[in-house]
Amino acid sequence: MxxxxxxxxxxxxxxxxxxxxxxxxxxxxxxxxxxxxxxxxxxxxxxxxxxxxxxxxxxxxxxxxxxxxxxxxxxxxxxxxxxxxxxxxxxxxxxxxxxxxxxxxxxxxxxxxxxxxxxxxxxxxxxxxxxxxxxxxxxxxxxxxxxxxxxxxxxxxxxxxxxxxxxxxEIDQKVLAFYEKIRKWARDTAVVPIKKHACYGCFLKVSDKTYSDVLKGEEIVTCPHCDRILYIELEDIKEEEA
Ligand SMILES: [Zn+2]
Incomplete structure (x- = not known):
């Protein structure tokens, strides 16, 4: 991640x-x-x-x-x-x-x-x-x-x-500011996992590209539908691969 x-x-x-x-x-x-x-x-x-x-x-x-x-x-x-x-x-x-x-x-x-x-x-x-x-x-x-x-x-x-x-x-202050900006409207769901290829904030499916971008973890990826910050839980990766 x-x-x-x-x-x-x-x-x-x-x-x-x-x-x-x-x-x-x-x-x-x-x-x-x-x-x-x-x-x-x-x-x-x-x-x-x-x-x-x-x-x-x-x-x-x-x-x-x-x-x-x-x-x-x-x-x-x-x-x-x-x-x-x-x-x-x-x-x-x-x-x-x-x-x-x-x-x-x-x-x-x-x-x-x-x-x-x-x-x-x-x-x-x-x-x-x-x-x-x-x-x-x-x-x-x-x-x-x-x-x-x-x-x-x-x-x-x-x-x-x-x-x-x-x-x-300790956190990068730009990243923190980005998070706080999303938190203003998303409150407790500013950072959400992808589950079954869907954003857990807006529950809409994300594209394969978004999914693989999140998986790669090169940068912070937001949901293309709702702009929440996305991540994938380790156990969900295993499930996908199984
Ligand atoms: Zn979303």
């Missing part, structure tokens, strides 16, 4: 690996985000239930205040009924007393009902809290293993960067 092409094949393979790291990191981050969202959703549900409980407790407090003032009213009615003698007035006080007692009964019923609602919501919270605890430990595990994975990827990245620097330093 042409010396320059050999270097470009290596460079292209490094660039391809380097480009593959970011999607891998993104995938890891997405995995963490997914678990974080599950934890967050559970926390939100618990917070909502706690909010409902607080609202119901406020309502209960209001009913309790009502009951206190209604009891004061009952005492006043009793005092008054000891003082009045007139039948009409007695009847009026009796009606007022009954209404007040009904109001107290209603307030007590509401307090009882609200307490039941609070109890149900509290047991719902306990269940969700258990789920949240389990979810948080999953999240912790995912974060921990992701950290290790990312550290590993960063290490590989650093090593490849170093290797790339070395090649870029």
């Amino acid at each position: 042409n010396k320059y092409v050999k270097e470009l094949v290596e460079l292209s393979s490094i660039d391809k690996s380097l480009n593959s790291f970011n999607p891998r990191i993104e995938a890891i981050n997405k995995k963490i985000e997914k678990e974080q969202k599950k934890s967050q959703d559970l926390s939100n549900s618990i917070a909502k239930l706690q909010q409902h409980i607080a609202e119901n407790k406020d309502k209960i407090a209001t009913y309790e205040e009502q009951i206190t003032s209604l009891n004061e009213k009952l005492n006043e009615i009793k005092k008054k009924s000891n003082e009045v003698t007139n039948e009409k007035e007695i009847n009026a006080l009796t009606v007022e007393e009954n209404i007040t007692k009904e109001k107290i009964a209603f307030a007590n019923e509401e307090i009882e009902r609200l307490n039941k609602v609070i109890e149900a919501k509290e047991s719902e919270i306990a269940k969700l809290q258990e789920e949240l605890d389990a979810q948080n430990s999953i999240l912790e595990q995912v974060q921990k293993s992701s950290e290790d994975e990312i550290t590993d990827i960063e290490k590989q990245k650093q090593e490849l960067f170093k290797l790339r620097e070395k090649i870029v330093h």
Whole structure:
């Protein structure tokens, strides 16, 4: 293989690996985000239930205040009924007393009902809290293993960067510029093999002349259809000859 092409094949393979790291990191981050969202959703549900409980407790407090003032009213009615003698007035006080007692009964019923609602919501919270605890430990595990994975990827990245620097330093600068120009549009497929007499970049057949030019390796040969740099893998040469 042409010396320059050999270097470009290596460079292209490094660039391809380097480009593959970011999607891998993104995938890891997405995995963490997914678990974080599950934890967050559970926390939100618990917070909502706690909010409902607080609202119901406020309502209960209001009913309790009502009951206190209604009891004061009952005492006043009793005092008054000891003082009045007139039948009409007695009847009026009796009606007022009954209404007040009904109001107290209603307030007590509401307090009882609200307490039941609070109890149900509290047991719902306990269940969700258990789920949240389990979810948080999953999240912790995912974060921990992701950290290790990312550290590993960063290490590989650093090593490849170093290797790339070395090649870029040693390679003919005109050849490098030529490669970078093609890479701008071809990205990971700037340098492609010929397989079964076809360019592996555009998948069109190449002529026998192009094939033998690549095989000779006297110069860098590009695909006549797509302009990518071509090479032939050793194992493919053997296959052709067999
Ligand atoms: Zn091509």
